[in-house]
Amino acid sequence: AQSVTQPDIHITVSEGASLELRCNYSYGATPYLFWYVQSPGQGLQLLLKYFSGDTLVQGIKGFEAEFKRSQSSFNLRKPSVHWSDAAEYFCAVGANQAGTALIFGKGTTLSVSS
């Protein structure tokens, strides 16, 4: 079955500390992986994507993610968290083809403490 698992429902990080959000996937075809962020009452903003090539991808707002095929993981990282990073983060998997139905994880809520 195709699925995305985000093991952490809620994470609290101190401002300035590093962050890692976990994502594991199960997908039959070559996976194309995404991280989206959603602020309260808002839509989803694409942070970064992995299609092929270098397994460490850089995104917006200082985020990066590393694709590890052997572990079926695509973890999101940021070296220093800002208070404005508090939001809900979604990992998603799909195929690089028109009409791919993205499969989303349940999301991880990030709180930032001062």
Place this chain on the structure above:
Amino acid sequence: EAGVTQSPTHLIKTRGQQATLRCSPISGHTSVYWYQQALGLGLQFLLWYDEGEERNRGNFPPRFSGRQFPNYSSELNVNALELEDSALYLCASSSSGGLYEQYFGPGTRLTVT
């Protein structure tokens, strides 16, 4: 460049009524996707429209339907509303060439009472 837009922002309906949600894709994008984000159920794929045709649908009943217009904007209709249809409905668009990452709009919050 304008992003994906959706209207209305909020919609309140009573059970049994019909709801119509609208979406305008990013200029140049021909594919429109609809997702439902319901409390406790997460984000689920609803429908995909491309070049005016419904190309794929998720595991939702036929009372969820829609269409895509010649300008690639799209409408989602939900008939015979049920309480569990209360959710945030997100529209996304993608281009038909190259990499198919989907860009999302702000959503329409549908409340069924």
